[in-house]
Amino acid sequence: xxxxxxxxxxxxxKEIVGQDEAIEKLKNFVAGFARQKKKSALIYGPSGTGKTCxxxxxxxxxxxxxxxxxxxxxxxxxxxxxxxxxxxKQQSLFARGKIxxxxxxxxxxxxxxxxxxxxxxxxxxxSAFPIILTATNPFDNKFxxxxxxxxxxxxxxxxxxxxxxxxxxxCGNENIRHEDEVLKMLCRRCSGxxxxxxxxxxxxxxxxxxxxxxxxxxxxxRNRTDNIMTALNKIFKTTDLKIAVSAxxxxxxxxxxxxxxxxxxxxxxxxxxxxxxxxxxxxSKADVFSRRIRxxxxxxxxVYINALITAGIASAKREKYKNLVEYKxxxxxLKLWWASQKAAKKKDIAGKIAEKTHSSKKEIxxxxxxxxxxxxxxxxxxxxxxxxxxxxxxxxxWLTKASA
Numbered sequence: 001x002x003x004x005x006x007x008x009x010x011x012x013x014k015e016i017v018g019q020d021e022a023i024e025k026l027k028n029f030v031a032g033f034a035r036q037k038k039k040s041a042l043i044y045g046p047s048g049t050g051k052t053c054x055x056x057x058x059x060x061x062x063x064x065x066x067x068x069x070x071x072x073x074x075x076x077x078x079x080x081x082x083x084x085x086x087x088x089k090q091q092s093l094f095a096r097g098k099i100x101x102x103x104x105x106x107x108x109x110x111x112x113x114x115x116x117x118x119x120x121x122x123x124x125x126x127s128a129f130p131i132i133l134t135a136t137n138p139f140d141n142k143f144x145x146x147x148x149x150x151x152x153x154x155x156x157x158x159x160x161x162x163x164x165x166x167x168x169x170x171c172g173n174e175n176i177r178h179e180d181e182v183l184k185m186l187c188r189r190c191s192g193x194x195x196x197x198x199x200x201x202x203x204x205x206x207x208x209x210x211x212x213x214x215x216x217x218x219x220x221x222r223n224r225t226d227n228i229m230t231a232l233n234k235i236f237k238t239t240d241l242k243i244a245v246s247a248x249x250x251x252x253x254x255x256x257x258x259x260x261x262x263x264x265x266x267x268x269x270x271x272x273x274x275x276x277x278x279x280x281x282x283x284s285k286a287d288v289f290s291r292r293i294r295x296x297x298x299x300x301x302x303v304y305i306n307a308l309i310t311a312g313i314a315s316a317k318r319e320k321y322k323n324l325v326e327y328k329x330x331x332x333x334l335k336l337w338w339a340s341q342k343a344a345k346k347k348d349i350a351g352k353i354a355e356k357t358h359s360s361k362k363e364i365x366x367x368x369x370x371x372x373x374x375x376x377x378x379x380x381x382x383x384x385x386x387x388x389x390x391x392x393x394x395x396x397x398w399l400t401k402a403s404a
Contacts (some may be wrong), residue, residue: 003324004202005195008170010057016050017194018162023075026132027058030099033130038151040124040131040295042105044138045155048193051134054155055101065098070239070320080119084131100131104240105138105146121145157192160184166194171211176201185216203326219355228253228261232327235262235314236269243312244308253292255305259283262309266329275317282312345398352389373403 010016013023022043029041043051059066069084084100102120104393124146138147164187171178184206190197204215234247248258262283270276286308289301349372350364357364375381376399386396 003199003322003325004170004174005198008166008173009053010136012061013054013057016057017055018158018164019054022153022155023054023058025151026054029151030058030062030064030130031151036151037226038379039127039151040133040137040146040150041153042133042138042146042150043153043155044135046157046192047136048190048195048197049155049158050194051155052101052103055099055132055134059099063096066101067098068101070103078234079118082125084120084123098129100127100129102131102133104238105133105135105143106240106242108343117142117146121149121310126147135347145228158194159192160187160190163187163190163192163194163197163282167197170198170201174205174209176205176209176211178205179213182211182213182216185213186211199324202324228258229327231258232261235310236265236325237320238314239317239320240313241315245311247310248306255302257318258309258313259287260289261327261329262313264329265325266313268325268327271321271323273318278316279313282308284317287314345395349391349395349399352391356389376400376403 013027016023026041026043029036033039043054045051056066058064084102105120117393120133133146133150135143138152164184167187168180169185170176171183186200187197190200202213205211224339228251231251233245238244251258254259264268266279267276268285270279286305289305289308292298293301293305346369347365348360350361350369353359353368354364355374372385376385384397385391391399
């Protein structure tokens with residue numbers, strides 16, 4: 001299933017909605033690059049506002065080749081010089097020129113960068129091609145040298161009417177039936193993130209080709225699931241470790257459920273065997289720490305578990321997967337629940353026997369319960385057992401199934 005965000009990515013600058021001023025600045029920068037004092041543009045703003053797709057639309061309009069690198073994919077000056085430096089030195093083979101796009105520079109953080117920001121700054125000074133950087137928040141002190149070398153271009157959060165016009169076009173082309181008011185309700189909920197709104201529309205309407213108030217209501221009722229979906233999206237769809245490590249910060253799920261959700265959906269997302277192997281190694285280490293917490297009560301290990309199942313799994317992939325995956329809860333949760341319910345019935349019956357025989361429940365579970373289903377097969381003994389222990393219907397049903 002092709003993601004609608006890719007299918008309806010703008011092909012020209014005119015198709016970009018709600019960012020007229022930013023698009024004009026960006027086009028002027030690219031068109032007049034030879035006369036620019038600053039050799040790069042730093043475009044910034046919230047997620048889903050059109051930063052990256054605008055660069056591609058403008059490049060397509062001007063007949064320029066795009067060389068894209070993600071800042072989260074390299075950590076030191078040597079890697080940056082090798083990847084970006086080579087792109088700057090080589091002439092374009094397929095177009096009149098090219099744009100060097102360095103996406104998500106927020107990913108350059110911490111001690112591991114080893115001169116990464118300085119390396120990009122130096123490459124900007126000597127570049128013969130426009131360099132465009134993207135960021136969510138470029139105002140951290142560490143980015144001061146990049147800001148001074150770049151034309152700053154702000155992409156503002158989209159108002160809901162701008163998002164509505166995008167979704168209205170998608171609905172028309174995809175023959176998705178809808179009421180305008182329901183579509184506007186969906187747009188209001190996305191907080192200016194057009195990409196998130198399109199993804200929600202695709203998930204809600206993919207089966208029946210219809211967006212209804214009821215389906216939107218179900219989306220609201222699934223706040224708990226939505227939170228875990230958002231967390232999984234942050235982990236699986238980014239290589240920015242700073243974004244990934246905060247994935248579960250506001251998610252109301254206990255650790256066991258987080259591990260089960262990741263275990264269930266990881267193979268659906270990571271298509272390359274080597275990426276999947278590295279990710280499962282991180283997950284297995286997290287499970288080891290989880291067991292140590294239970295055994296030794298060393299709760300300081302929790303910080304390591306969170307790092308492994310968020311940033312660890314995010315870093316296991318070499319690049320972001322662009323396919324749309326519908327994350328689903330694991331069936332193991334339901335199986336564990338049923339197992340717990342069965343164990344509870346068994347313990348309740350053992351408790352009643354212990355009370356009658358003045359024994360401990362632990363002893364009854366060990367010495368009597370393994371043989372009770374066998375005794376329950378006898379109709380005569382069955383009646384006596386039910387009567388003497390005062391078993392309820394659910395306990396009788398459990399024993400009947402256990403004796404079958």
